[in-house]
Amino acid sequence: xxxxxxxxxxxxxxxxxxxxxxxxxxxxxxxxxxxxxxxxxxxxxxxxxxxxxxxxxxxxxxxxxxxxxxxxxxxxxxxxxxxxxxxxxxxxxxxxxxxxxxxxxxxxxxxxxxxxxxxxxxxxxxxxxxxxxxxxxxxxxxxxxxxxxxxxxxxxxxxxxxxxxxxxxxxxxxxxxxxxxxxxxxxxxxxxxxxxxxxxxxxxxxxxxxxxxxxxxxxxxxxxxxxxxxxxxxxxxxxxxxxxxxxxxxxxxxxxxxxxxxxxxxxxxxxxxxxxxxxxxxxxxxxxxxxxxxxxxxxxxxxxxxxxxxxxxxxxxxxxxxxxxxxxxxxxxxxxxxxxxxxxxxxxxxxxxxxxxxxxxxxxxxxxxxxxxxxxxxxxxxxxxxxxxxxxxxxxxxxxxxxxxxxxxxxxxxxxxxxxxxxxxxxxxxxxxxxxxxxxxxxxxxxxxxxxxxxxxxxxxxxxxxxxxxxxxxxxxxxxxxxxxxxxxxxxxxxxxxxxxxxxxxxxxxxxxxxxxxxxxxxxxxxxxxxxxxxxxxxxxxxxxxxxxxxxxxxxxxxxxxx
Amino acid sequence: xxxxxxxxxxxxxxxxxxxxxxxxxxxxxxxxxxxxxxxxxxxxxxxxxxxxxxxxxxxxxxxxxxxxxxxxxxxxxxxxxxxxxxxxxxxxxxxxxxxxxxxxxxxxxxxxxxxxxxxxxxxxxxxxxxxxxxxxxxxxxxxxxxxxxxxxxxxxxxxxxxxxxxxxxxxxxxxxxxxxxxxxxxxxxxxxxxxxxxxxxxxxxxxxxxxxxxxxxxxxxxxxxxxxxxxxxxxxxxxxxxxxxxxxxxxxxxxxxxxxxxxxxxxxxxxxxxxxxxxxxxxxxxxxxxxxxxxxxxxxxxxxxxxx
Numbered sequence: 001x002x003x004x005x006x007x008x009x010x011x012x013x014x015x016x017x018x019x020x021x022x023x024x025x026x027x028x029x030x031x032x033x034x035x036x037x038x039x040x041x042x043x044x045x046x047x048x049x050x051x052x053x054x055x056x057x058x059x060x061x062x063x064x065x066x067x068x069x070x071x072x073x074x075x076x077x078x079x080x081x082x083x084x085x086x087x088x089x090x091x092x093x094x095x096x097x098x099x100x101x102x103x104x105x106x107x108x109x110x111x112x113x114x115x116x117x118x119x120x121x122x123x124x125x126x127x128x129x130x131x132x133x134x135x136x137x138x139x140x141x142x143x144x145x146x147x148x149x150x151x152x153x154x155x156x157x158x159x160x161x162x163x164x165x166x167x168x169x170x171x172x173x174x175x176x177x178x179x180x181x182x183x184x185x186x187x188x189x190x191x192x193x194x195x196x197x198x199x200x201x202x203x204x205x206x207x208x209x210x211x212x213x214x215x216x217x218x219x220x221x222x223x224x225x226x227x228x229x230x231x232x233x234x235x236x237x238x239x240x241x242x243x244x245x246x247x248x249x250x251x252x253x254x255x256x257x258x259x260x261x262x263x264x265x266x267x268x269x270x271x272x273x274x275x276x277x278x279x280x281x282x283x284x285x286x287x288x289x290x291x292x293x294x295x296x297x298x299x300x301x302x303x304x305x306x307x308x309x310x311x312x313x314x315x316x317x318x319x320x321x322x323x324x325x326x327x328x329x330x331x332x333x334x335x336x337x338x339x340x341x342x343x344x345x346x347x348x349x350x351x352x353x354x355x356x357x358x359x360x361x362x363x364x365x366x367x368x369x370x371x372x373x374x375x376x377x378x379x380x381x382x383x384x385x386x387x388x389x390x391x392x393x394x395x396x397x398x399x400x401x402x403x404x405x406x407x408x409x410x411x412x413x414x415x416x417x418x419x420x421x422x423x424x425x426x427x428x429x430x431x432x433x434x435x436x437x438x439x440x441x442x443x444x445x446x447x448x449x450x451x452x453x454x455x456x457x458x459x460x461x462x463x464x465x466x467x468x469x470x471x472x473x474x475x476x477x478x479x480x481x482x483x484x485x486x487x488x489x490x491x492x493x494x495x496x497x498x499x500x501x502x503x504x505x506x507x508x509x510x511x512x513x514x515x516x517x518x519x520x521x522x523x524x525x526x527x528x529x530x531x532x533x534x535x536x537x538x539x540x541x542x543x544x545x546x547x548x549x550x551x552x553x554x555x556x557x558x559x560x561x562x563x
Numbered sequence: 564x565x566x567x568x569x570x571x572x573x574x575x576x577x578x579x580x581x582x583x584x585x586x587x588x589x590x591x592x593x594x595x596x597x598x599x600x601x602x603x604x605x606x607x608x609x610x611x612x613x614x615x616x617x618x619x620x621x622x623x624x625x626x627x628x629x630x631x632x633x634x635x636x637x638x639x640x641x642x643x644x645x646x647x648x649x650x651x652x653x654x655x656x657x658x659x660x661x662x663x664x665x666x667x668x669x670x671x672x673x674x675x676x677x678x679x680x681x682x683x684x685x686x687x688x689x690x691x692x693x694x695x696x697x698x699x700x701x702x703x704x705x706x707x708x709x710x711x712x713x714x715x716x717x718x719x720x721x722x723x724x725x726x727x728x729x730x731x732x733x734x735x736x737x738x739x740x741x742x743x744x745x746x747x748x749x750x751x752x753x754x755x756x757x758x759x760x761x762x763x764x765x766x767x768x769x770x771x772x773x774x775x776x777x778x779x780x781x782x783x784x785x786x787x788x789x790x791x792x793x794x795x796x797x798x799x800x801x802x803x804x805x806x807x808x809x810x811x812x813x814x815x816x817x818x819x820x821x822x823x824x825x826x827x828x829x830x831x832x833x834x835x836x837x838x839x840x841x842x843x844x845x846x847x848x849x850x851x852x853x854x855x856x857x858x859x860x861x862x863x864x865x866x867x868x869x870x871x
Contacts, residue, residue: 073832231824
């Protein structure tokens with residue numbers, strides 16, 4: 001009997017041994033390609049400080065493992081449309097100019113620039129000491145090549161096309177001077193050039209790789225591309241020649257301190273954060289709110305947080321569908337939704353409530369709107385009654401035999417708990433007598449952009465300039481698919497202000513214009529702003545000096561691994 | 564023997580073809596425009612959308628696209644990813660080994676643990692070991708893999724620090740996902756093995772063996788288990804499909820490379836050529852495993868041979 005038991009008991013152990021042996025055999029082909037990348041070590045090994053430390057005692061070397069929440073779609077900056085790709089693209093590519101967190105524009109690959117008096121062209125003087133990772137020199141021709149490449153339909157450029165708008169052509173004045181001509185004046189143009197999606201790629205590499213540049217990106221940035229193992233990791237290594245970092249954004253303008261960054265792709269948030277907690281990796285992005293509080297008490301970990309700029313997560317009320325074209329009705333709706341409690345309940349104090357169509361930090365943000373339009377259920381009820389929408393026996397308001405219903409559409413998967421917002425809004429509006437029908441669909445693009453079948457749809461946009469408002473609130477927003485103006489808003493005053501803001505060259509006057517726009521949009525209850533999305537990173541305490549640019553994308557130039 | 568094998572092969576090919584037709588039509592009637600999920604419709608003009616549609620052949624009728632697809636597939640060309648122009652076939656071949664390793668390891672885990680618990684359960688029928696094994700089996704079947712996966716990470720990675728929580732480099736990263744996925748299979752195997760063991764134990768030949776004084780160990784493991792395992796073999800064929808499907812979830816939870824991860828990403832992005840490619844390969848693998856299982860009856864069970 002005892003013998004039998006032994007055998008039976010050892011079966012699972014045997015199973016494990018078999019599994020392990022199998023893994024050993026089968027693993028080789030899948031990870032074989034990474035050998036050049038040296039991606040085998042899962043945790044960061046801090047190598048001893050190299051003697052060539054440029055800036056005093058900052059420890060050199062080491063590999064930073066940094067978990068991304070989703071896989072980048074492309075590493076070709078001009079073809080990508082994903083924020084997650086920008087985190088990697090930014091390490092490999094530089095831009096012509098840099099935008100500081102206060103919105104001001106500073107030199108990067110361009111040392112100085114001048115706008116023509118009519119605002120229709122910009123002349124840039126370029127740095128003369130910059131080389132791409134493949135040895136190609138950076139010059140005026142390279143700048144022209146890049147921006148023309150974005151316009152070329154064969155490139156299949158994505159977001160970069162709208163970022164570079166209204167760029168028309170470039171003239172090479174001499175080796176290091178380039179003039180960019182615009183179709184129409186645009187005060188947003190210069191700031192947009194700072195974005196990673198319109199950064200400069202090596203023209204030689206772009207010609208050589210064509211549509212496969214996405215797998216072989218070559219820029220002039222602080223890190224060089226090494227390898228991309230799909231659904232596993234993207235590795236970049238230190239560019240030892242780097243000497244042109246933007247001093248408005250980072251302290252270390254020379255070569256970075258880290259030897260390597262391994263961007264791991266870990267979609268499941270519990271796994272991503274768990275890997276940081278267990279020490280398997282050093283940092284992981286997008287920390288769920290419930291973890292932020294608990295991780296803050298962990299002696300070995302720290303949380304980095306940076307608010308994104310542009311448009312906060314906003315509920316757009318579709319005025320094209322009755323009865324929501326009525327401004328007073330929307331104002332009642334505005335008073336009936338308790339945004340403060342939504343944000344507190346779902347994000348546990350880790351996200352800030354939004355009050356304006358713009359986020360704090362974006363040029364022209366109007367702080368006077370904060371706490372201005374508060375939740376007031378009595379006011380909402382009074383307004384609904386006044387408009388003739390009266391509660392029936394079922395508790396739902398009706399007018400002329402029509403029930404007051406609202407169709408709330410949201411996308412799936414449940415990004416940033418947006419589906420939960422829909423559920424809470426549904427509850428809150430039920431209290432004032434509105435029947436909310438929530439549709440959560442993966443195919444929201446068809447429902448929203450093709451059919452326009454929504455009363456409320458929420459969206460946000462990370463952007464460097466308040467000109468971003470045009471696509472959402474200008475009645476003629478149509479360079480763009482017809483239904484992009486999500487609230488279906490047509491206000492001649494706002495149109496005129498947006499057009500004025502685009503060409504105004506005096507920053508103070510521009511700010512004033514955008515403040516007026518924000519006031520009008522909130523006054524007309526065009527939208528209900530909900531929250532400002534913070535980019536969060538959970539990291540080991542050994543990760544030092546992680547910084548963020550004005551759009552909350554991480555900058556690794558200063559990062560070093562301490563004890 | 565050869566004739567039946569040939570016949571089975573032919574029906575297998577039909578099954579694969581059928582799955583292709585099915586996938587092709589499902590993707591075709593699915594709501595939504597794949598173009599709109601590749602490019603941001605808010606920044607690209609209608610003309611660009613139309614030209615992209617034409618370039619990808621999405622404006623052509625169903626049968627023409629299907630015929631084209633089969634044609635180029637036979638030449639080894641599965642098309643390019645809509646997302647980043649990567650050829651589909653190399654992409655799948657690159658990730659297939661990781662998924663095969665995971666499926667094999669979890670099948671082994673399921674078979675070993677399942678058989679072990681099933682036998683224990685049958686031998687100790689209606690005692691506490693039996694109840695415990697049956698509860699474990701039920702637990703394995705009912706637990707969703709994403710939940711058990713996260714639980715494994717919490718215990719063995721974060722708390723104990725024995726195994727890494729993510730990745731697909733090295734045997735250590737295979738342990739937790741293989742267990743997470745294998746638990747489900749083990750649950751089925753426990754119940755099956757228990758039942759068929761109980762049946763076999765009550766058969767005449769077991770009584771004869773015992774009467775002849777053969778040791779209990781030999782009776783159980785040499786004779787009873789061998790007979791009880793035949794239905795379990797069928798189960799393994801069916802389970803392989805279950806496990807293959809399970810990789811979709813488990814590979815995402817453990818951030819592993821593999822075709823399960825590829826298809827879930829591709830589905831989200833409506834990357835049709837990739838979806839079709841992965842489904843084709845999964846169908847081939849499933850059919851192949853079951854073909855092998857069918858053929859192996861003849862080798863294992865002399866009665867089947869005699870029947871034919």
